[in-house]
Amino acid sequence: DAGVTQSPTHLIKTRGQQVTLRCSPKSGHDTVSWYQQALGQGPQFIFQYYEEEERQRGNFPDRFSGHQFPNYSSELNVNALLLGDSALYLCASSLGEVNQPQHFGDGTRLSIL
Amino acid sequence: DQQVKQNSPSLSVQEGRISILNCDYTNSMFDYFLWYKKYPAEGPTFLISISSIKDKNEDGRFTVFLNKSAKHLSLHIVPSQPGDSAVYFCAASKRNYGQNFVFGPGTRLSVLP
Numbered sequence: 001d002a003g004v005t006q007s008p009t010h011l012i013k014t015r016g017q018q019v020t021l022r023c024s025p026k027s028g029h030d031t032v033s034w035y036q037q038a039l040g041q042g043p044q045f046i047f048q049y050y051e052e053e054e055r056q057r058g059n060f061p062d063r064f065s066g067h068q069f070p071n072y073s074s075e076l077n078v079n080a081l082l083l084g085d086s087a088l089y090l091c092a093s094s095l096g097e098v099n100q101p102q103h104f105g106d107g108t109r110l111s112i113l
Numbered sequence: 114d115q116q117v118k119q120n121s122p123s124l125s126v127q128e129g130r131i132s133i134l135n136c137d138y139t140n141s142m143f144d145y146f147l148w149y150k151k152y153p154a155e156g157p158t159f160l161i162s163i164s165s166i167k168d169k170n171e172d173g174r175f176t177v178f179l180n181k182s183a184k185h186l187s188l189h190i191v192p193s194q195p196g197d198s199a200v201y202f203c204a205a206s207k208r209n210y211g212q213n214f215v216f217g218p219g220t221r222l223s224v225l226p
Binding site: 004031033035040041042043044045048056058090092094098099100101102103104105106107 | 117145147149154155156157158159162164202204208212213214215216217218219
């Protein structure tokens with residue numbers, strides 16, 4: 001039973017560029033959430049997708065956008081990259097019901113030069 | 114404004130003894146709480162959860178206690194093993210706002226042989 005998979009594992013970009021990160025949820029899960037984890041901090045919620053729509057959004061600018069496909073996989077897009085966007089980006093999947101734990105992938109390490 | 118706090122950045126415990134990790138929250142709307150364990154270069158792994166209708170939940174060596182009046186929860190690991198050495202995150206969510214979790218900054222547990 002495959003867990004949450006994310007690609008790529010590492011990525012290096014320069015300021016002003018755009019990036020797309022990908023996530024496949026755990027089998028049977030229909031909800032995908034994205035988090036940003038800066039060094040030494042806990043993950044911070046970016047947004048959540050359910051039924052191909054953004055259901056929840058955290059305190060992140062519009063440069064951060066996403067998409068969910070009919071097979072429940074998801075993409076996170078970040079435009080006009082800033083140095084401060086350097087972080088570990090985590091994808092988590094869950095069932096679209098209340099009080100369900102989220103299961104995380106191993107993340108994409110994004111470095112902005 | 115940090116809604117979920119883990120005031121101990123690190124904790125060292127002898128193998129076989131009890132590890133107690135603490136977490137405090139400020140938002141009384143939180144009603145579902147989880148603990149995650151994270152090894153380097155891996156995503157967070159779900160350990161145990163508790164909803165606000167309970168004050169204790171056990172799963173093997175892991176027990177979570179919730180004190181709603183004090184807005185405090187703790188994770189007890191008994192007995193502690195060297196493989197438990199990791200960063201532990203406390204997370205909380207509000208039922209009516211979906212499943213976007215607010216994470217604490219984490220506590221690094223070292224279990225010494």
